[in-house]
Structure formats: C-alpha cells, structure tokens
Amino acid sequence: MEYDYIIVGAGSAGCVMANRLSENPSNRVLLLEAGGPDNNPFIHMPAGLARLSNNTNINWAYMTEPQAGLNQRKMFWPRGKVLGGSSSINAMVYIRGQREDYENWASMGNPDWCFESVLPYFLKSEDQQRGASDLHATGGPLSVQDLKYSNPLSQNFLQASAQLGYAHNDDFNGQQQAGFGLYQVTQRNGQRCSAASAYLKPAIKRSNLNVLTKALAEKLLLEGNCATGVEVSHKGEKHRFYGGEIILCGGAINSPQLLMLSGIGPADHLQTTGIEVRHDLRGVGQNLQDHLDICTLISSSSHDTYDKVNQVSAGLKYLFGKNGPASSNVAEAGGFVTSSLATDQRPDIQFHFVPAMLDNHGRNTLPGRGMTIHACPLRPQSRGEILLNSKDPSRDPFIQPNYLQSDHDLELMLESARLAKEIFSQEAFSAHRDGFIFPEETVCTRDEKLEFIRRKAETIYHPVGTCKMGDDPMAVVDSELKVHGMENLRVVDASIMPELISGNTNAPVIMIAEKCADSFHH
Ligand SMILES: Cc1cc2nc3c(=O)[nH]c(=O)nc-3n(C[C@H](O)[C@H](O)[C@H](O)COP(=O)(O)OP(=O)(O)OC[C@H]3O[C@@H](n4cnc5c(N)ncnc54)[C@H](O)[C@@H]3O)c2cc1C
Structure with missing residues (x-):
C-alpha cells in the first residue's frame, strides 16, 4: 500500500x-x-x-440536459x-x-x-x-472579511431595501439571517x-x-x-x-x-x-438539487457601475493596495427575505446585488451600463439526477436538474422576480434608473412573467x-x-x-x- x-x-x-x-x-x-x-x-x-x-x-x-421547465434550454x-x-x-x-x-x-x-x-x-x-x-x-485557515472596497451603488440597494421596510443585517451568519446588508467574503487582504x-x-x-x-x-x-x-x-x-x-x-x-x-x-x-x-x-x-436564479436588470447612466471600469486605474489600485474595484467580489450586497408563500418565519429567498449588467453568467455583453439583482428561492422542491452518458470517463455525465418540476418552485421564482423589481423601483434608485431591461417593460401578465422566468432563469451554482x-x-x-x-x-x-x-x-x-x-x- x-x-x-x-x-x-x-x-x-x-x-x-x-x-x-x-x-x-x-x-x-x-x-x-x-x-x-x-x-x-x-x-x-x-x-x-x-x-x-x-x-x-x-x-x-x-451543460445540462434541455430543461422542460425552461423552454428546453440547456443550462451552463x-x-x-x-x-x-x-x-x-x-x-x-x-x-x-x-x-x-x-x-x-x-x-x-x-x-x-x-x-x-x-x-x-x-x-x-x-x-x-x-x-x-x-x-x-x-x-x-479560512479568512472571512468585509470587502475592502464596495461600490457606492451597493448602498443604494441597501437604502432601497430599507425603503421597502426590510431590516438591516450586518451579519448574515449571526443570530438572524433575515435582512439586507453587505456580504462578508472569503478573502484575505483583498485577495x-x-x-x-x-x-x-x-x-x-x-x-x-x-x-x-x-x-x-x-x-x-x-x-x-x-x-x-x-x-x-x-x-x-x-x-x-x-x-x-x-x-x-x-x-x-x-x-x-x-x-x-x-x-x-x-x-x-x-x-x-x-x-x-x-x-x-x-x-x-x-x-x-440546485438554486435556480432570476436576474432583474435596469439600465443606468451612473458612472459608478462596473460595466466600464477604467481598467488602468483599477489595476493600479489593486497592484499597489489590493484595493479598489478589482478587490470586489462584484456581488457585494444582498439579503434574505421570507416570502408571502412561506409557511414559517424562515427566509426563503436570497438576493445578490451586482452594480453591473449581468446577463447569461456574464457571457452576453449588453450595451451601455446598468445594474442587476439576482433572486433565488432557497429551498427548492424539484429534484434531478446525475447519470452517465457513457462508460468513457472523459465524457461529461448526464446532468438533469429538473428545474421548476415543482409548482412551488415556479411560484417562488415569480415572487423572487417581483420583489427584485420592487427593490429597483424604490426612490433610492430613481436617480440611477433609466429603465428595465429584464424583465422587458412589455412583461405584464402572469403568463408573460412565467414566460420571462422560463426564458431567463439560470443556475446560481449550488x-x-x-x-x-x-x-x-x-x-x-x-x-x-x-x-x-x-x-x-x-x-x-x-x-x-x-x-x-x-x-x-x-x-x-x-x-x-x-x-x-x-x-x-x-
Ligand atoms: C461560478 C460559481 C460561483 C459560486 N459562488 C459562490 C459564492 O459566492 N459563495 C459560496 O459559498 N459558494 C459559491 N459557489 C459554490 C461553491 O463554490 C461550491 O459549492 C463548492 O466549491 C463545492 O465544493 P466541492 O468540494 O463539493 O466541489 P469543488 O470545489 O467543485 O471541487 C471538486 C474538485 O474535484 C476535481 N475533480 C472532479 N472529478 C475529478 C476526477 N475524476 N479526478 C480528479 N479530480 C476531479 C475538480 O476538478 C475540482 O477541483 C459558486 C460556485 C461557482 C461554480
């Protein structure tokens, strides 16, 4: 041996x-x-x-198998x-x-x-x-720190959540998970x-x-x-x-x-x-099981978004002080809420705020500037499976998450997207919000909202x-x-x-x- x-x-x-x-x-x-x-x-x-x-x-x-609940899309x-x-x-x-x-x-x-x-x-x-x-x-061994640098727009997100009546939480891993705040990150000195x-x-x-x-x-x-x-x-x-x-x-x-x-x-x-x-x-x-997530995007003329960061200046701040935008995890702020569908007091939706436009895991670059709120139901009921496609170990396995197999998950996705839109609609964003990109302004009825979820939801990697x-x-x-x-x-x-x-x-x-x-x- x-x-x-x-x-x-x-x-x-x-x-x-x-x-x-x-x-x-x-x-x-x-x-x-x-x-x-x-x-x-x-x-x-x-x-x-x-x-x-x-x-x-x-x-x-x-890539997953095509998802029946998501317009037959294969998910990345x-x-x-x-x-x-x-x-x-x-x-x-x-x-x-x-x-x-x-x-x-x-x-x-x-x-x-x-x-x-x-x-x-x-x-x-x-x-x-x-x-x-x-x-x-x-x-x-695992260093848990506050972000060395956070975007000013993350504060607008926190103000908007307060305007909606949600509590502030400065430690999601403390006595209470509920509320909104900046995330702590697994970083050591900006790395x-x-x-x-x-x-x-x-x-x-x-x-x-x-x-x-x-x-x-x-x-x-x-x-x-x-x-x-x-x-x-x-x-x-x-x-x-x-x-x-x-x-x-x-x-x-x-x-x-x-x-x-x-x-x-x-x-x-x-x-x-x-x-x-x-x-x-x-x-x-x-x-x-996985967390399925829906991104709500607004366009913005704010020059603070990370869409078009001055890379030279950000690079220098990082090089000399491990600080500035390059030290940010980008998903800086977030929150946990208990939805109207919940049968107890436990938060069942999580938000991640990104002061940049994020579409299709960042693989689709949109023109202009903007901001994104990720929203995901926390305890999905849908269950999938991993199987083999082949006995060849170099071949990818068969990945079937069965997203939105459960009606409960679909209802909670709708609620998550609705809340994200409400957050962006608050006064705290009014000076920075030019309009909604996703969902498009034409998405109004329940059927249109369902279609939006089926067309745009993605994994949040869990x-x-x-x-x-x-x-x-x-x-x-x-x-x-x-x-x-x-x-x-x-x-x-x-x-x-x-x-x-x-x-x-x-x-x-x-x-x-x-x-x-x-x-x-x-
Ligand atoms: C893009 C992304 C963003 C995320 N964001 C967050 C976040 O912000 N916060 C958070 O808490 N979690 C986040 N997660 C989830 C978290 O990182 C994972 O849940 C966690 O890392 C999983 O750990 P693991 O040990 O199970 O697997 P992994 O960390 O994935 O490790 C598995 C390792 O095994 C190796 N391996 C696999 N098969 C073989 C083989 N046959 N032979 C040899 N080696 C093999 C792989 O290459 C890999 O290195 C994110 C995940 C992703 C992908």
Missing part, C-alpha cells in the same frame, strides 16, 4: 481533507486533481472572476477544474445557511449533524476579521481566499502530502466491496495508486460519476451503460445532494460519510448534503470536510 489516504479532487472539500489528514506526519496522503495549479492571476484578484466562468482550462463548463454549469475547485472561481460570498437547515439534516437520519454539532466546524475553519464571538472565531490558499498552500511542503495535478481519476480499484485504490489518467498515461482509504471530493457532479464508472450505483442504469455492477446502490446520482447522507434506502453515505455497503470508501463534498442549505454552499462544504476530518482523530 502506497498511501494511507487517497483524496480525489482538490476542491473546497478536498483541500481541507488534504490539510487535516496530513497534519499527522505518519499519514501518507495523495491528493489527485483533474485540473492544474491555480496560477492564473484572475483567480486571486477577486473581480477577475468575470474572466473565469468561460475559461475551460480551469472550468469543466458543463461552470465548476472549478483547478486547485481549489469551485472555490477558485466562485463569488466568495460567505454564508453558512440557517440553523434549521442542519436540524433538518439531523432529522433525516443524521443526528450528529444538527446545528450545535456543525457549528464547532464552521468555527474551526474560520478566521473572522471582526474578531471572535459566540458564532465566530479567529485563527482558522481571494480559496480552499487552496486557505488549506493547501500551508500544507503543500509537508513531505507526507503528495499533490498530483492534471490527474483524472477514472475508476476506483475494488476488491470485493473494499476500495483499494484509484486508476488515474495523467499526461496520457494510466497509473494505479493504492491506499488504505479512498476519499471522494469531486463535487456533486463528479463524485457520483466516479462511483458509477466504478460499478457503484443504480444497477439497471449501470447495466444499460455497459458497466459491471459491483454494488447496487440506488441513490448514487439521485436527489440532485448543485448538491447526489450522494446523500442518511440511513434510508436512497442514502449513499452514512453520517460518517462512509459509502453504504462498501469498505474504505467515503464521499466528502457538496454531494453528501441530504438537502440544499438556505444560502451559498462553499462554507458548508468546508465545514463538512472539517467535521469529517476530525472524526479520523477519534
């Missing part, structure tokens, strides 16, 4: 696992990553994120393919979700994942710039703090940690029901690495893909794909749930994240969430890995 632990995927979870498991010098750890090193400077300069979502050198750039799904994974290309918004999200996980057969049980791991990971408190900690910068960089010189990039794990090596290694393609050659335990951190799309490629998954699907069934596990790839944790027949891992019915095999990433949390998913994934890694010491 060459390694004690082989970790597949150096994303948000994989970097945490690599760091924590190699803290013990007697553990030999191998970290495999399909992408390359994170040396693109736009990864580290926060506003550079606009240049990352289309860059297929560092991005899997997946960026995912990081680089050290740091999606945390190297994400928008850096730091959100943990709601206490009730974790109580819900606990009620789904995972009693030790209630809020009181996960909070210590949010704290263990955190280095909070504002200092420690009951709900925050300092000294952890992105990805999982790779937070966890991998400090560990990379350890002699017991090997990091192999451009290494695609194609298949698990199994002896009976025991995982013994990984078959990898690296620079056109196949290699086999053997380890005492294999830990899958490939994310919500690739972890179920790798399990299925290895014969672990729904038997009928594996058989039709021509893969020998090693372990019939029905839940693999099922239970896919797929989870495809190797869910629990003890029911559809669960893939138990609450120690060990794959049911297998030995020496875990999944540790966004795919284990039994249900999507109410917010952005990076901090929760890092928490999941911190909690799992800690269990290795006991």
Whole structure:
C-alpha cells in the first residue's frame, strides 16, 4: 500500500481533507486533481472572476440536459477544474445557511449533524476579521472579511431595501439571517481566499502530502466491496495508486460519476451503460438539487457601475493596495427575505446585488451600463439526477436538474422576480434608473412573467445532494460519510448534503470536510 489516504479532487472539500489528514506526519496522503495549479492571476484578484466562468482550462463548463421547465434550454454549469475547485472561481460570498437547515439534516437520519454539532466546524475553519464571538472565531485557515472596497451603488440597494421596510443585517451568519446588508467574503487582504490558499498552500511542503495535478481519476480499484485504490489518467498515461482509504471530493457532479464508472450505483442504469455492477446502490446520482436564479436588470447612466471600469486605474489600485474595484467580489450586497408563500418565519429567498449588467453568467455583453439583482428561492422542491452518458470517463455525465418540476418552485421564482423589481423601483434608485431591461417593460401578465422566468432563469451554482447522507434506502453515505455497503470508501463534498442549505454552499462544504476530518482523530 502506497498511501494511507487517497483524496480525489482538490476542491473546497478536498483541500481541507488534504490539510487535516496530513497534519499527522505518519499519514501518507495523495491528493489527485483533474485540473492544474491555480496560477492564473484572475483567480486571486477577486473581480477577475468575470474572466473565469468561460475559461475551460480551469472550468469543466458543463451543460445540462434541455430543461422542460425552461423552454428546453440547456443550462451552463461552470465548476472549478483547478486547485481549489469551485472555490477558485466562485463569488466568495460567505454564508453558512440557517440553523434549521442542519436540524433538518439531523432529522433525516443524521443526528450528529444538527446545528450545535456543525457549528464547532464552521468555527474551526474560520478566521473572522471582526474578531471572535459566540458564532465566530479567529485563527482558522479560512479568512472571512468585509470587502475592502464596495461600490457606492451597493448602498443604494441597501437604502432601497430599507425603503421597502426590510431590516438591516450586518451579519448574515449571526443570530438572524433575515435582512439586507453587505456580504462578508472569503478573502484575505483583498485577495481571494480559496480552499487552496486557505488549506493547501500551508500544507503543500509537508513531505507526507503528495499533490498530483492534471490527474483524472477514472475508476476506483475494488476488491470485493473494499476500495483499494484509484486508476488515474495523467499526461496520457494510466497509473494505479493504492491506499488504505479512498476519499471522494469531486463535487456533486463528479463524485457520483466516479462511483458509477466504478460499478457503484443504480444497477439497471449501470447495466444499460455497459458497466459491471459491483454494488447496487440506488441513490448514487439521485436527489440532485440546485438554486435556480432570476436576474432583474435596469439600465443606468451612473458612472459608478462596473460595466466600464477604467481598467488602468483599477489595476493600479489593486497592484499597489489590493484595493479598489478589482478587490470586489462584484456581488457585494444582498439579503434574505421570507416570502408571502412561506409557511414559517424562515427566509426563503436570497438576493445578490451586482452594480453591473449581468446577463447569461456574464457571457452576453449588453450595451451601455446598468445594474442587476439576482433572486433565488432557497429551498427548492424539484429534484434531478446525475447519470452517465457513457462508460468513457472523459465524457461529461448526464446532468438533469429538473428545474421548476415543482409548482412551488415556479411560484417562488415569480415572487423572487417581483420583489427584485420592487427593490429597483424604490426612490433610492430613481436617480440611477433609466429603465428595465429584464424583465422587458412589455412583461405584464402572469403568463408573460412565467414566460420571462422560463426564458431567463439560470443556475446560481449550488448543485448538491447526489450522494446523500442518511440511513434510508436512497442514502449513499452514512453520517460518517462512509459509502453504504462498501469498505474504505467515503464521499466528502457538496454531494453528501441530504438537502440544499438556505444560502451559498462553499462554507458548508468546508465545514463538512472539517467535521469529517476530525472524526479520523477519534
Ligand atoms: C461560478 C460559481 C460561483 C459560486 N459562488 C459562490 C459564492 O459566492 N459563495 C459560496 O459559498 N459558494 C459559491 N459557489 C459554490 C461553491 O463554490 C461550491 O459549492 C463548492 O466549491 C463545492 O465544493 P466541492 O468540494 O463539493 O466541489 P469543488 O470545489 O467543485 O471541487 C471538486 C474538485 O474535484 C476535481 N475533480 C472532479 N472529478 C475529478 C476526477 N475524476 N479526478 C480528479 N479530480 C476531479 C475538480 O476538478 C475540482 O477541483 C459558486 C460556485 C461557482 C461554480
């Protein structure tokens, strides 16, 4: 046996696992990553994120199946393919979700994942710039800071929310999630703090940690029901690495893909794909959940928007002070509200304000200047699946999110878009609002609004749930994240969430890995 632990995927979870498991010098750890090193400077300069979502050198750039609920559109799904994974290309918004999200996980057969049980791991990971408190900690690897620079128009957004009667919230991860405010971000001194910068960089010189990039794990090596290694393609050659335990951190799309490629998954699907069934596990790839989002755009003559930033001046401010617009995560402000459809007090819609025009993930450049409000329902009921298109590991898997399969999700999308439009209609924006771009002024009736959602909604990048944790027949891992019915095999990433949390998913994934890694010491 060459390694004690082989970790597949150096994303948000994989970097945490690599760091924590190699803290013990007697553990030999191998970290495999399909992408390359994170040396693109736009990864580290926060506003550079606009240049990352289309860059297929560092991005899997997946496309979903055509969506029946979205006019048969195939949706663009960026995912990081680089050290740091999606945390190297994400928008850096730091959100943990709601206490009730974790109580819900606990009620789904995972009693030790209630809020009181996960909070210590949010704290263990955190280095909070504002200092420690009951709900925050300092000294952890993940730097959580206030933006060094925020756009003056983000204040207009906050004023507009106040004019609508919403409370101000200066800590969405404090006692209350509800309200509006500036987001805290995973940055250190104006630079992105990805999982790779937070966890991998400090560990990379350890002699017991090997990091192999451009290494695609194609298949698990199994002896009976025991995982013994990984078959990898690296620079056109196949290699086999053997380890005492294999830990899958490939994310919500690739972890179920790798399990299925290895014969672990729904038997009928594996058989039709021509893969020998090693372990019939029905839940693999099922239970896919994501946040669907709708953007409301106004045109504006304000010269403060980020549409036409003076790049020389922004570049110099960044170069000499790690400050100014280039240090912004662009989605600077936001809010959480409880909709009129909610049956309890929990916020069920999240907003992200972008002081620039953002259409189709920034892939469609619109003329002029403007601003965008993203709005997304937080606890969708639609469920999709990841399957294989082929037994060829280099082929993209079949991604079927089934967006808007549930009427509840559609109603909440309408409400989200309605509220976004109300925010832009407030007095606080009147001096800066020339007109609505999306939805167009012609969108008035309910049918027209539905059509607008079906035509324009996009992912806000939070797929989870495809190797869910629990003890029911559809669960893939138990609450120690060990794959049911297998030995020496875990999944540790966004795919284990039994249900999507109410917010952005990076901090929760890092928490999941911190909690799992800690269990290795006991
Ligand atoms: C554009 C974008 C914006 C986002 N914005 C935010 C935000 O502002 N705030 C927030 O909290 N969350 C955000 N998210 C979501 C968040 O970043 C992800 O939920 C989180 O990073 C997922 O972590 P993970 O460990 O599950 O997977 P990932 O971080 O995606 O890591 C998986 C890694 O495994 C590698 N891999 C996969 N398959 C293999 C294989 N077979 N062999 C070897 N390596 C493999 C991948 O290349 C990747 O590096 C965003 C995501 C995206 C894409």
